[in-house]
Each structure stands twice: as C-alpha cells, then as structure tokens.
Amino acid sequence: MRDNDSAQALAAAVRAAYDAGTPIEIVGGGTRRALGRQPTGAPLSVAGHVGIVEYDPAEFVVTVRAGTPIAALEEILGQERQALAVDVPRLDATSTIGGALAIGLTGPSRPYSGALRDAVLGVRIVSGTGEILRFGGQVLKNVAGFDVARLMVGAYGTLGLLLDASLRLTRRAEVEEVRDLVLDWPAAHAALRRWEGALPVTGACYVGGTLHVRLAGREERVAAARRIVGGETGKPAFFTDMRDLRGPFFAPSDDLWRLLVPSGAPWEPETLIDWAGTQRLWRLSGDPGPVFQYAARWRGQAMRLMGGDRSQGPWAPIAPATMALMGRIKAAMDPRAILNRGRLYPDW
Template sequence: MSRDLEQPIAERVREAAAQATPLAIVGGGSKEWYGRTPVGERLDLAGHAGILNYEPSELVIRARAGTPLAEIVAVLAENGQRLPFDPPAFGASATLGGSIACGLSGPSRPYAGSARDHVLGARIVNGQGEVLEFGGQVMKNVAGYDVSRLMAGALGSLGVLLDVSLKVLPRPACELTLAKECTAGNAIAAMNAWAGRPLPISAAAFDGIRLVMRLAGAETAVHSAAVRLGGEAMADGERFWTELREHRHGYFAGEMPLWRLAVPGPTPPIDLPGKWLIEWGGGQRWLRGELDPVHIRAAAQSAGGHATLFRGGDRNGPVFHPLVPAMLALQRRLKQAFDPAGILNPGRLYPEL
C-alpha cells in the first residue's frame, strides 16, 4: 500500500521538539529489542509506505521508510535483482526504514558491502521537524556531506527516515554452498586465504563444526571455483544462509544473552568461554553466554574491534561498545546538530545521544 504521511510526521516532530517530548520511532517493530530500551511517545512510520521509483536498468530503488522490506525484496526478485547487503529482517513486519536505521547486513557483507555502502540518498525529518533531502538516485554524488550514509546505523537518533534510495544489483546467475568439517582456527585461516584469491566467494561462516562457504556468479566460474575450494555441496545451502541471517539457526535459540564481536577477519579464535559462531570471513563473531561484559569488550578491543550486546541481557545498561571521551563528545555535538532538543530516539544508541 502506498501512502504519503510526510507532512503529519514532520508536524509531529515539530510539536515534540517544541514540547521537548522524546519520540520512539517505530517502523515495523521487528527490531524493537535492538539497542537500548526505547523511550518516549511512539512515532509510527509503517503507514508511510510505497515504492517511489524503481528502474531496474538504473540499479536504483527508492521507497518510503515504512515500505515492508519483504515487498522490496519481492519486487527486486521479480526483476532478477536484489539488495546486495542482504539485510536481516528479524520478522515479517520489518520495514526499509528500520533496516537502514539499524544498519544491519547479512552474510554477503564482507564481499558485497554493507547497508550503508548501498545508501545513495535519503529524505529525513531532523529533530526540528525540517524535511531535508540528501544524496540522490545516482551512483556517484559528492555534493555536500554524505548525510544519507550517516543515517545508516544511527538508529533514528539523527533524523526520522522518510524515504531511502538504494543501489541494487542483479542476482547472481548461479549460487553454490560448500561445507567442510574443520576447527575454528583452520576455518578462519581458510576463509581469509581464499578471500585473497580471485574467486567468486559471497559468504563464509563457521557454525561450530563446519566451514561453510557460498560461491556466486556465472555458472562456469562457480563450478570451477567449487573444484578449487573442495568440500561437499549443500543441497539446502540457501536455507542455511537465510536461517543464519535471520537468527533462526539452532545456535541462536534460547534466552542466553547474544554478543556480537566485530573484529578483523583473520583474528584467531578468541579465548572466551561460551558458544561461538563465526561469520563474515571471521569479521563478525557471535558469542552466547552469561559472561562479564568487561571481559568481552576488552577481548574485542584488544583484537582491534568492538562488542555489542546484540540481544538479551540488560537493555538499560551499555549495549554498544563504549566510545573514548573525545569521540563521544564529537558524536554528542553531531547529535545536537541534527536534534538539538534531543527528542529522536534518545538513549537508544548511547545514553548521551
């Protein structure tokens, strides 16, 4: 369904700014558990929906923030295309706006790029209720600061996304998933060694037992690469990656807190107790367990990365990795530049933002 609620949304933000009323921005509510606990009056974006422009040969789609992610994925698929960053939906109600605000990417992330990499433009309402447009619907655009990409992962705290333009790509002609049993250390080494060769790799994970890799591209290329990589072809490869992306894989079951460690890909297995699952060629590592957050953060940081309490645990405490004081001060000034009254999803990212 297509509906334009731009004016009422902007009006609502203006009123909230005037009265200093915090707003909790909601798309489809599929990722309400992500980040710190939402506070404030609910500002619903789901009604502001509809694909505004889609020209398959331009490789660009522009849609309102409330458009269901599933609708976008389906329309692209009808035209043999896809969102290259393969975002997790975490529920049927997921919207485009919520997906970009969370800035999450799927298994193809290290090879195809992130959610933010594919943002070409955005129309937003800033914290003063002004409707602003940045970027556009073209691949190359360096006029002005890249505010639209800044919105990816900002959890709505810099602006309410009204519509987003994304770069899309053709679906690969052929995909093949291969699996091979090995240790975590060997899996990490193999993923990184293969990624340095000219092979059409589009995903690489270690599920605790097996190294699982996906090849994508022209049929001839996929089959000749499969011979080089070795391992056994998985009949239900596509399901494996979907379940991994959506956290429906058995690893993610249960209520134990889920930590996400983002580290340089080649980092050897991290010495912390708990159950691990490794994705993104070693760059994204999941850890389940009731562990001291201090230890987890220290381990991620000493590896050159950072740790997020992705799901579960205390949502009122620090969820994202603490920033050094000078960085936090800068991010706070940036927040004030967009949202001087501090009403847009306050505290969802950090208490200070």
C-alpha cells in the same frame, strides 16, 4: 504494493513533539525494538509510509519509502532479476527498509559486497525540529552530502526519522549454493584466504567445527568454484538464517555479543565466526569483561546484540573525544533529543 506518502503528517507530528519537548519512539515493523537500549516516548508509526518513489532498472537504483517491507521491495526487484546490493537483515515479513537502515546491520555478504551504509546513495529525513531534509542523491554520480546520508545508517533513529532512501542494486545471481567443510579454524581461515577474490564466495561462516561457504553467480563459475572448494552440499537456508538472526545459535538463553576483529584473531569457545573471520558472535552470560578484553586485545569493537539488561547499554565505553563529536552531531540534528531518546545513550 500500495503507495502512500505520509511525509507531511510525520513531519507535523515531529514538529509538535519538538515544540512540546516530548520524546517520541519511531516504530516501523517493530521487529528490531529489542536491539539497543529501551527508548522513551510515545510511539510514532512510519509503517503506513510505503511505496516505491522511483525505480529505473537500467540505473540499478531504487528510491523507496521507509515503511516499505523489505520482502515487498525484493519481490518487485526480483521481477527485473535485481536485488539489493547487500544482505539486508530482517526478523520477519514486516521488517521495513527504514528499520534496517536505522539499525545498520549487514548480513553475511559484508566482506564481499560492502556494508549496508555503502549501498545508501541518499536519504530524505525529518529532523528533530520537524524539518524535512534531503541528503545525497538518486544516482551514482550525484554524491553531494553522501556522508551525511550514511550517518543515518546505524543511528537507531536518533538523528532523524527516515522517510525515503535511495539504494544501490545489483544483478540477482543465476545460481546459489552452500558448501559445508569440516575443518579446524586455522585451516578454514587459510582456505578463505586462498579463495579471496578468486572464487564467487558471497558468505563464509564457521561454527561448531564446520565452515559454511556460499557460492553465487553465473552457473559455470559456481560449478568451477564447487570443484575447488569441495565439501558437502549444505542447506541454502543456513545463510538466510544467519542474515536474519535465526536458528539455534541465536536462542535467547544467553547474552549474544557481536565483535569486529581482524580475521586472524583466534577462535574462542561458544563463538560463531562470520564475515570470513572479521565478525564474531559470542554467547556469554553475566560479566561482559571477557568480551571487552578480547576486543581490546585485538583492537576491535564489541556490542551486545541480544539479551541482557537493556538499561545498561549494549556498547563498550567510548573515548571521550569520540563521544563529544557524536554529541555535536546529535545536537545539530535533534537539538531537544526527542527522537528515540535513550535508544543509543541515556542522554540522547
């Protein structure tokens, strides 16, 4: 992998935009530009800011520049039989670490390995004034500013331009396989509850009357789990497609809504159940009222993941107090609202 540190040039570009009061759109691989609102501003590419800053396999931590393609990083980690600690979605080979962190989505491993923000130990960013700032650390015991670092995850680039990130790693599983079981949702949910914490499950998704279960770990433990789970051998690519938002369910014909609800919430037609029950993907065109009503009934959250009129925004209304707090954070990090203006909210 080539190594190129463009931090100073990127900071200078942001500083010039701040002085002029002109917005900029932060672009990495460009594979996630359809998520969130349509931002305004001149594109500023971080794709050339690539490379490994620091990697000690014994510490299970890597510090990587934001423009680095996820695939290139995983190739390097694989040489040490290591991997990122969570499923990091990518839409094609050009998807970058910075883009993944900015959007903040986590793949099917979420209930078992934690969220993407949980794997972030520290970041280096360019603030909206063009200042280079560092939050967090590069080792597990150094957690100063850890919460600030995690704020960058899922902020859609509106709080800072990500330069580098220190990420937690894990050992790569010896073996991995998928089991498919034909069940109704109540039976599938009951089975997942029985297996929770007892079996090496790293993914569980229910769609079209079939429960897909991913087992991963040491060979003997996976073999023992296979006998308990039963079912038929499934396709290994199923969970890769789920992670990367590919496959028939993600066809662009309808709006695709993402809901976070309790795992015991009932199944709805045209719904895919992921994260062992807590994430629901719902295909629905037109009025989003049923989605928001379902989320409110189960005290959950809802957002449009794909499709729809991007100018209307993908999120359900936010409580005024929460919005005010978020606005204060935005003002502190990007006082002239030049970073990805409009990507999250119209005034941002």
